Amino acid sequence: MIEVKIPLKITLFGEHAVVYGEPAIAATISEKMKIRIIPNDKMILKSNSLSIKGIKVNLDEMKLESEETGKILSYILSTINYFKDEIGKQKNALIEIESPVEPSVGLGTSAAVVVGTVAGYSKLLGLDLEKEEIAKISYKIEKSVQGGLGSRMDTYTTALGGIMYFPPKEGYEKINKKLNITAGYIRRIATTAETLKRVKSIREKDEDLFNQIISTIGKIVEKAKKAIYQENEEELGELMYINHGLLMALGVTLPPIDNLVSTAKTLGILGCKISGGGGGGSIICTKDERAKILLSTIGAKIIDSDIIDDGVTITEIN
Ligand SMILES: Nc1ncnc2c1ncn2[C@@H]1O[C@H](COP(=O)(O)OP(=O)(O)O)[C@@H](O)[C@H]1O
Ligand SMILES: C[C@@](O)(CCOP(=O)(O)O)CC(=O)O
Numbered sequence: 001m002i003e004v005k006i007p008l009k010i011t012l013f014g015e016h017a018v019v020y021g022e023p024a025i026a027a028t029i030s031e032k033m034k035i036r037i038i039p040n041d042k043m044i045l046k047s048n049s050l051s052i053k054g055i056k057v058n059l060d061e062m063k064l065e066s067e068e069t070g071k072i073l074s075y076i077l078s079t080i081n082y083f084k085d086e087i088g089k090q091k092n093a094l095i096e097i098e099s100p101v102e103p104s105v106g107l108g109t110s111a112a113v114v115v116g117t118v119a120g121y122s123k124l125l126g127l128d129l130e131k132e133e134i135a136k137i138s139y140k141i142e143k144s145v146q147g148g149l150g151s152r153m154d155t156y157t158t159a160l161g162g163i164m165y166f167p168p169k170e171g172y173e174k175i176n177k178k179l180n181i182t183a184g185y186i187r188r189i190a191t192t193a194e195t196l197k198r199v200k201s202i203r204e205k206d207e208d209l210f211n212q213i214i215s216t217i218g219k220i221v222e223k224a225k226k227a228i229y230q231e232n233e234e235e236l237g238e239l240m241y242i243n244h245g246l247l248m249a250l251g252v253t254l255p256p257i258d259n260l261v262s263t264a265k266t267l268g269i270l271g272c273k274i275s276g277g278g279g280g281g282s283i284i285c286t287k288d289e290r291a292k293i294l295l296s297t298i299g300a301k302i303i304d305s306d307i308i309d310d311g312v313t314i315t316e317i318n
């Protein structure tokens with residue numbers, strides 16, 4: 001059996017803008033997804049956290065049919081197909097996913113699923129991929145499932161681990177600094193793929209205005225990078241509020257989250273913002289007990305958001 005552990009991630013700064021070539025900063029947290037790959041006579045997927053709405057059962061073939069099923073399976077199926085079509089290798093396995101959170105909460109669950117499956121399945125196929133290679137393949141797969149939309153941020157962060165700065169357009173740089181964050185999430189209806197399409201349509205409506213917004217986000221990211229290196233938590237917090245405001249301008253925030261963020265500012269919490277794809281999902285604040293209380297008032301689930309250095313880990317258990 002192969003067991004893969006993949007950390008979830010928070011986006012500190014620059015989500016959405018990174019998709020259009022701007023810089024971003026993300027970090028892995030102590031919440032981890034586990035994927036076990038067990039050789040099997042059939043290809044089977046098992047997951048502890050798939051809430052599938054509107055299930056239909058085809059009694060002729062005893063098959064489960066649902067719109068959600070396609071969405072849920074897409075990242076795994078594309079990974080299996082990648083190795084079949086591009087590498088010419090295939091082996092049946094039971095793929096078991098154990099996630100500490102529901103799918104699609106802005107914590108990089110899609111990247112974790114892809115990175116974990118690429119890491120574990122390639123091992124089963126006898127390939128010994130470096131973490132960077134896992135990140136590269138996973139990025140390609142995640143982007144293709146999302147209809148060609150998406151950045152390298154989530155897959156590279158979850159594969160390589162730590163606080164990661166992504167310069168404009170390409171590359172990455174690990175930031176060896178400490179950061180303390182409080183985080184939680186609320187359920188969201190739209191997936192990141194769907195939110196990305198909506199953001200793209202805003203761009204098509206007024207490209208000039210859109211470019212102004214995302215380039216300002218890019219400037220915030222560069223200032224935030226400096227603030228992290230200088231351990232200036234006040235500056236960092238202030239930049240989180242500004243980044244949130246621009247994400248609101250892109251239409252990816254929600255009223256309860258906007259209220260929380262502005263209440264947090266009034267209370268003197270150093271910084272808060274939405275994190276990830278938006279439309280609900282994750283909220284991060286500078287570490288503060290009051291932020292936990294605020295998150296609970298909107299029904300958010302608090303997560304273990306200690307920033308860790310690990311990326312994906314693969315263990316073979318015989
Ligand atoms: N526990 C899981 N088991 C199987 N697939 C999952 C799981 N969690 C997430 N996924 C996949 O990731 C998709 C969600 O991606 P996305 O909306 O980008 O969420 P996130 O913002 O957390 O990355 C789901 O539709 C599903 O395909
Ligand atoms: C919105 C985006 O910048 C981050 C999405 O993060 P998540 O899937 O919501 O965890 C998309 C991307 O970078 O590919």
Ligand SMILES: [Mg+2]
Binds near residue numbers: 154
């Ligand atoms: Mg995702």
